[in-house]
Amino acid sequence: MRLTTKGLLLIAIPALFELTLLSGIVKAEADAEAAERWSQHSQEVLEQAGRVLEPVLIESVQLRGAVAAADTAFSTPVSTWVDIDQRIDRLAELVADNPAQVERAVQIRQAVQNYRQWSDRIQDLLHSGRNGELTDRFRLLTGSDVLDRVRAQITAFQTEERRLDVLRVTAAETARAQQQTLVMAAVVGSIVLVALAVWVFTRGVRGRLDTLSDNASRLAGNEPLAPLTSGNDEIARLDLTLHQISQRLIEAERLRVGFQADLARRADQLAQINENLRQQTQENEMFIHSVSHDLRAPLVNLQGFSRELDHACDDLRELVGRSSLSPEAREHVNRVVDEDIGVALRYLQTAVLRAAHIIDALLRLARVGRVEYRSQRVNVQELVQRVVDAMHGSIRARNATVSVRPLPAVWGDPTALEQVFANLVGNALNYLDPTRDGKVEVGTAPAPPGVASLQIFYVRDNGLGIPEVALPRLFQAFQRMHGNVAPGEGIGLALVRRMVERHGGRVWVESREGEGSTFYLSLPDALAVVPQAPGESDGALVVQDEGDGEDDSAGSGGDNGGDSGRDSGAAGEAREGFIPPSPLAEALRRAGGAIDRG
Incomplete structure (x- = not known):
């Protein structure tokens, strides 16, 4: 029994x-x-x-x-x-x-x-x-x-x-x-x-339980076990299991010695692979910088000469107007200049600017891993309020309401965290549903059990939402879910993920299409982090300039880029003063203006 x-x-x-x-x-x-x-x-x-x-x-x-x-x-x-x-x-x-x-x-x-x-x-x-x-x-x-x-x-x-x-x-x-x-x-x-009942129950199993307990102690001390107890109930099966575990431990000890030797060998291989990956990463970054340098001059020339062609079209219209051509011929020439050449030039200028933004996005992705963070105690409440104040124009233009709940302090780089929240809040504003009043809320959520060292923040909106099939690739670079709603290249959320992961946290999203989205991110709690001793951190946030010819004086601001947030791009509000203009786009504008004036 x-x-x-x-x-x-x-x-x-x-x-x-x-x-x-x-x-x-x-x-x-x-x-x-x-x-x-x-x-x-x-x-x-x-x-x-x-x-x-x-x-x-x-x-x-x-x-x-x-x-x-x-x-x-x-x-x-x-x-x-x-x-x-x-x-x-x-x-x-x-x-x-x-x-x-x-x-x-x-x-x-x-x-x-x-x-x-x-x-x-x-x-x-x-x-x-x-x-x-x-x-x-x-x-x-x-x-x-x-x-x-x-x-x-x-x-x-x-x-x-x-x-x-x-x-x-x-x-x-x-x-x-x-x-x-x-x-x-x-x-x-x-x-x-x-x-x-207690007396009857203990009378029959006490001795066998003592034997079982003694075998468990022997197993813990790696000693030989007593003979198996008789019977077919749970105690007998458990004693049999202890004997089987003892045999498996002996076999596992023999395998452990072999695994240690194999682990040491694989550790050496992994170190070599990591070194190869580091070299490949450097080569990729050099390739991206080289591509940006090689494409910069052709793009500037295309932008400048497209402006020159615009002026040439204006001169052609003026000459046709003063010519002795028949009205039908004059109308045909004007139609060719306006509809064919003009439309082609506008498409050309749009494509040039699009290529410039893509090159800048590649440079930002390449630089984000080389930014050195200065970790310190960050007052997230003041940081988020500063971001919301900077976006006052967009909030008012969209007739939206942004509410900020009490937010705890965290441990991290203040500039990088400001870019993170600027991207997420900008996302929420850019992708609000125009058919209803926009609401954006920034607050905290309880941390999972056993993870007291992290603070969970969220940015919730009642906007357009994200299709369920698009959620797995949302944080990948150059992914755009609502490309027609807001401009951008689709790298903002990819940058957010990399910056949050460099802080030791994680970012994820919950969304229902047509109802809104909630972005969550976990950051180290300021009370759970032991500050480094003086001298262990090398100072302020610095961007390592490897000679790409761009102006990096903005610090880590270039990591944002003003991309469209919901499609993995950053907040459009960043262009209103939080992030400097794209260096390549600024160069294109200067080149176009110089040719116009020339």
């Missing part, structure tokens, strides 16, 4: 006994409550009987007073008898379960009706002025007064009800006493049965 089966049987016996006693206790409780309700019912019946007698006595006193005063105007209102009759009906309803009392209620009604007939005859004699007959009638009724009959019937009714009340109170007390006896029996019986 299994050990659990034995235990269940030992538990079921006391439980069955307790259930039996419990059913008796419940029944005794129900009987006591029923007896108490009947006792209360008897009191209500007695009170109702008194209410029947009261108006009859009052009417009798009033009638005798009118006779004594010879008041011929006296008359008992019909409502009095209607009220008395209703009270008798109520009395009969209360004792409907007792046929004897119902019969007495009928007799009370008959006595009241007899008294009413007698009262009506007395009032008729009073109204007709036959005082002599009144005196004779009162004298004749002295021996059998109809009022005494009413009183006698009600008294008999009340006497019987009081007798029933005494029986019901006695029954309630008996039920209570029985309930207390059953409770005491249940307590004593439960204690005895539990003690007996």
Whole structure:
């Protein structure tokens, strides 16, 4: 028999006994409550009987007073008898379960009706002025007064009800006493049965459990185990498992020695792979810088000469206007210049600027890993409020509301964290739904259990939302979910992820299309980080300039780039003063202006 089966049987016996006693206790409780309700019912019946007698006595006193005063105007209102009759009906309803009392209620009604007939005859004699007959009638009724009959019937009714009340109170007390006896029996019986079950259970398994415990201690001390215990229950199977574990530990120790040698060899290989990856990363960065340098001059020339072609088209229009061509030929030339050449030049300029932004995005992605952070305690509340204040123009233009909840301090680089929150808040503003009032909220969420060293922040909006199929690739570079809603190259969220991960955190998103999105990021808690000693950090946030020809004086600001946030781009609001203009785009504008002026 299994050990659990034995235990269940030992538990079921006391439980069955307790259930039996419990059913008796419940029944005794129900009987006591029923007896108490009947006792209360008897009191209500007695009170109702008194209410029947009261108006009859009052009417009798009033009638005798009118006779004594010879008041011929006296008359008992019909409502009095209607009220008395209703009270008798109520009395009969209360004792409907007792046929004897119902019969007495009928007799009370008959006595009241007899008294009413007698009262009506007395009032008729009073109204007709036959005082002599009144005196004779009162004298004749002295021996059998109809009022005494009413009183006698009600008294008999009340006497019987009081007798029933005494029986019901006695029954309630008996039920209570029985309930207390059953409770005491249940307590004593439960204690005895539990003690007996414990004794029976421990008697059969104590020795075997001691052996099992000794084998477990031997296994922990890497010592030989005692022989297997007999039986087919859980204790025997557990002892067998301990012996099997001992054999596997011996085999595992032999394998561990081999794995250590293999691990040392693979560690050397991994170090070599890491070195190769570092060299490849440097080569990729050099390649990106080289490509940006090689493409910079052609893009500047394309931008400048497209502007020159614009001016040439203007001159051509002026010459055609002053020429002697026919109106049809002049219209044809203007149409070619405006519709064909003009549209082509606009597409060319747009493509040049698009290529310039893509090159800048590549440079920002290449530089973000080389930015050196100065970690310190950052007041996120002030940082986020500063970001929101800088975006006041966009917030007002979109008729949106941005609420900032209380935010705790974290440990990190303030400039990088400001770019992170600028991207996320800018995202929320850029992708609000124009059909409803925009709401953006920045706050904190509780950290998962066991992760007290991180603070969880969120940026929530009620905007357009993100399709579920697009969520897995949202934080990849050059991914755009709503490309027609806001401009950008699609690297903002990729930069956010890299900056957050460099702080030792993580960024993720929850979104439903058409309802809005919530971006979460985890950052080190300022209270859970031990600051570095002086001299361990090399100072302010610095961008390593490797000769790419760009102006890096903006620090890490170039990592933002003003890309479109929801499609992995940064916040468009960054262009309003938080992030400097693109160096390549600025060079294109300067080149175009120089050619225009030349």
